[in-house]
Amino acid sequence: MAKTSPMQWIAALAFLAVAIAAPFFMPNNMSQLVDLMVFILIALSWDMLGGQMGYNSFGNILFFGIGMYLVASTQVWMGGYELAEYNSAKGGNLESFTVTAPIFVQSLIIGLLAAAILNFVIGLIVGSQLLQTRGHYFAVGTLGLGVAAGEFAGTMDFLGGGSGMNFIQPPDGVNLTQLLYFLGLGVVAIFFVFLTWLHRTRFGFVMNAIRDNEDKAEAMGLPTGRVKTFAWAIAAAFAAIAGGLYGAGKNFIDPTEVAFSLPTVGVWMLLMPLMGGKGTLWGPILGAVMFQLFKEFFWTYLFGWQRVALGLLIVIIVVFFPNGLMGGLKAISSRLSGKSGKGEAA
Amino acid sequence: MxxxxxxxxxxxxxxxxxxxxxxxxxxxxxxxxxxxxxxxxxxxxxxxxxxxxxxxxxxxxxxxxxxxxxxxxxxxxxxxxxxxxxxxxxxxxxxxxxxxxxxxxxxxxxxxxxxxxxxxxxxxxxxxxxxxxxxxxxxxxxxxxxxTSEQYLASAVALAAEMAQAEGRDPATLKLAGAFENDPFSQDIRAGVLDDAKKFGMQIVVDDKLPKNLSDMTPTMTKVKALKPDLFVVSGHSKGAATATRQMAEQNVYVPMVAMTHCDSADIIGKFGKAAEGILCAAQWAPSxxxxxxxxxxxxxxxxxxxxxxxxxxxxxxxxxxxxxxxxxxxxxxxxxxxxxxxxxxxxxxxxxxxxxxxxFDKTGKNIAKPMVLFQVQDGQLKVVAPTKWAEAKVVYPRKRN
Structure with a gap:
């Protein structure tokens, strides 16, 4: 990665300023804004492997879903309730499972941290095995992860099984969407700074070397296995946080349709970097913003055809901007300034 | 910028x-x-x-x-x-x-x-x-x-017990097989059916959780065929009703009493004709x-x-x-x-x-003033067979073999 230009820092600060101001300008769109933060997180997280390292994973939804269940469970535990009892309250009375506002906020944050740590470990374990495969084999291998996890969670009665699980209701005095939004924004900021730093380290260079030519990298004596596994574990931690935030926002977990939902979030998380430009720092962010914006727009104005429109848009982007929006922007700007755009890829 | x-x-x-x-x-x-x-x-x-x-x-x-x-x-x-x-x-x-x-x-x-x-x-x-x-x-x-869902198939379980008694059999000797989609609605149906079956002391021989959007239930059918239950209960929205009806006929699975949810919205009569004959259907409402x-x-x-x-x-x-x-x-x-x-x-x-x-509405918001009805497919028509107040026909038991 080239040095970070002042332009990029200005852009980052501007983005941050707009993001902080957004809830005050559009208080009625809070749940869409929370989703946007979640999408940025998972897009960046997916891009660590898919973009920077050339390993296309369909399995990151695994961490997303586990994170969601963990955050929900932590909130129940810290509220002083038994998980199995809480979830069997189908016949009981969820109304009696209440928590105070401080406990609610603390348990949410601790839940997110716990989800990040645990999924980091799961990422290490799963990654150490799966990342020994490459290319299509890796992609297909990861495809099974989310599907299996969804079915598995559906059999766990203490997690509510196929009936799903409700998050604990936020007590009065907690503005849930605002809380989730700023938590999400905070994590996005941390992740962004972390990635900016990471790509300037040796670790980051090895990641790119693996993408460009893994055999050569290995022959040079680079620790490819270790880098791959740790990169995935880091991505897993952030995907888990995204899952926790998303679930808390939706308030209800269905094992296959909310937590481990491959056809929706599981696919979106790789579409967004593709749209924005994978393998770049801003690409996934731009992709997530664009995706959420177009999704909601098509939804509002092309009702009934929203999926078709979104699909067409994706086809257009892939065909005309194979490097995503970032790639397109770079090509244009380098043509304008007469320079070649090379050396900026990372 | x-x-x-x-x-x-x-x-x-x-x-x-x-x-x-x-x-x-x-x-x-x-x-x-x-x-x-x-x-x-x-x-x-x-x-x-x-x-x-x-x-x-x-x-x-x-x-x-x-x-x-x-x-x-x-x-x-x-x-x-x-x-x-x-x-x-x-x-x-x-x-x-x-x-x-x-x-x-x-x-x-x-x-x-x-x-x-x-x-x-x-x-x-x-x-x-x-x-x-x-x-x-x-x-x-x-x-x-x-x-609410626990009432959907309760009448079918009670009906099976009643039919057994009429034959001079103890309802506790009845064997029940159930297949329920893994979603909130069907899992609730399952809870209701199992509670009722327990009340009569029935033996539960199959209790399958089926994946969502189910289009194949061969493993369940194989078990049902081998274990010969007296009552087979299926709940899996429209798709489950259609799949169960089709596969029972295809795989030649016979159970004397079969009860389902959603058979009218799945249009099992129109889609499967004779294969649907004799199936009991829980419904919230009937035009009759x-x-x-x-x-x-x-x-x-x-x-x-x-x-x-x-x-x-x-x-x-x-x-x-x-x-x-x-x-x-x-x-x-x-x-x-x-x-x-x-x-x-x-x-x-x-x-x-x-x-x-x-x-x-009671204070939880559910309607307590309306009972469920039970249809049976008889000669290609949905006929109300329970509760007795609105029954258009007597229940046919056991259902005919095709």
Whole structure:
């Protein structure tokens, strides 16, 4: 990665300023804004492997879903309730499972941290095995992860099984969407700074070397296995946080349709970097913003055809901007300034 | 800087999403599945809502506090996923300024939406979320016109016991096989069936959880074939009913009594003909029931009008949806105001008869005034066989071998 230009820092600060101001300008769109933060997180997280390292994973939804269940469970535990009892309250009375506002906020944050740590470990374990495969084999291998996890969670009665699980209701005095939004924004900021730093380290260079030519990298004596596994574990931690935030926002977990939902979030998380430009720092962010914006727009104005429109848009982007929006922007700007755009890829 | 501009554009563009409702109309909001696995039942739901809304408007609308209003419904497609449903409820309330909601299709979607309506104090009358778990959360703004899920197949289990006794057999010797989709609704059905079976001391020989969107249940069929139960219970929405009916015939599985949910909306008679013969179907409503109201007339009148308009006989999903609109209209008039809290109180005090059945809510918001009915497929027709008050035919037991 080239040095970070002042332009990029200005852009980052501007983005941050707009993001902080957004809830005050559009208080009625809070749940869409929370989703946007979640999408940025998972897009960046997916891009660590898919973009920077050339390993296309369909399995990151695994961490997303586990994170969601963990955050929900932590909130129940810290509220002083038994998980199995809480979830069997189908016949009981969820109304009696209440928590105070401080406990609610603390348990949410601790839940997110716990989800990040645990999924980091799961990422290490799963990654150490799966990342020994490459290319299509890796992609297909990861495809099974989310599907299996969804079915598995559906059999766990203490997690509510196929009936799903409700998050604990936020007590009065907690503005849930605002809380989730700023938590999400905070994590996005941390992740962004972390990635900016990471790509300037040796670790980051090895990641790119693996993408460009893994055999050569290995022959040079680079620790490819270790880098791959740790990169995935880091991505897993952030995907888990995204899952926790998303679930808390939706308030209800269905094992296959909310937590481990491959056809929706599981696919979106790789579409967004593709749209924005994978393998770049801003690409996934731009992709997530664009995706959420177009999704909601098509939804509002092309009702009934929203999926078709979104699909067409994706086809257009892939065909005309194979490097995503970032790639397109770079090509244009380098043509304008007469320079070649090379050396900026990372 | 481009990025900053872009992010700014996000702010502006999304702010433009909101728009308001017109003055002389009460707009109800509804997120209903128009795509995805619930799209068929979602269509029945929407047709039911529209039917009632159009008729009410054609009769001059509703009078609220001396002013006359027309009704309208703003629909969104929840794509059959709970995450989308919750999001849309929020959108209807916060962005579109909708003050009253009609329910979605299915318990899962209702479960996802109810916390949202509760949070904003928006009254919701729903017609298609039957899971018991909806009514144990202390929700104050949720009202359901339908009977809850544990009642769906209880009558079938009782019927099996009754038939056994008539044959001089102890119901405790009966073997029961069950296959239930792994979703909130069917798992509730399962809980109800197992409770009832336990009451009679029946032996449960198969108890399968089936994946969602099920199109194959061969493993269950193999077990049922080998273990020869006396009663086979299936619950898996329309798709489950169709799959079970088809595969029982294909794989030559015979059980003397078979009971299901959703066989009318799955149209098992039209699709599978003779294979459907003798199957028992739990239903919320039947056109032959003797309820009536001023808007639609009798249950049979509703069925006729519906068929003329939409070209197919109304499954109960359409009937209960139409009833939900009637309940709202009735509550608006009694409340004499469009204040959400007042309408909520009026809804809680509802005590009326509709073509769909009597409606009176208990304090958890579920309708306690209407029983379920049990159909049986007899000579290619759905005939009510229980409860006895409305029975059009005697139950055929054991069902004929094909």
């Amino acid at each position: 481009k990025h900053a501009l872009f992010a700014g554009a996000v702010t502006l563009a999304s702010a433009a999403l909101a728009f308001g409702a017109s003055a002389e109309t009460i707009t109800l909001g509804a997120a209903v599945s128009q795509s995805g696995k619930y799209s068929t039942n979602g269509m029945h739901t929407i047709n039911g809502y529209n039917m009632a809304v159009e008729l009410i408007n054609a009769r001059g609308g509703i009078k609220v506090g001396g002013k006359t209003y027309k009704l309208a419904v703003k629909y969104y497609d929840d794509e059959s996923t709970p995450a989308r449903g919750a999001e849309l409820a929020e959108r209807l309330i916060k962005q579109d300024g909708i003050k009253f909601l009609l329910g979605p299709y299915s318990s899962g979607l209702t479960k996802a939406i109810a916390p949202v309506t509760e949070k904003y104090g928006v009254p919701m009358v729903e017609a298609n979320g039957a899971s018991r778990s909806l009514f144990t959360n202390g929700y104050k703004y949720l009202f359901a016109v339908l009977s 029931l003797t309820y009536r109201d001023d808007l639609f007339g009798s249950a049979a009148d509703f069925a006729k009008a519906f068929k003329e308009k939409y070209g197919y006989a109304p499954p109960y999903q359409a009937a209960e949806s139409a009833a939900a609109v009637e309940v709202f209209a009735n509550a608006f008039e009694r409340a004499g105001s469009l204040d959400q809290a007042k309408v909520r109180d009026a809804l809680a005090a509802t005590d009326m008869q509709t073509f769909y059945g009597n409606i009176k």
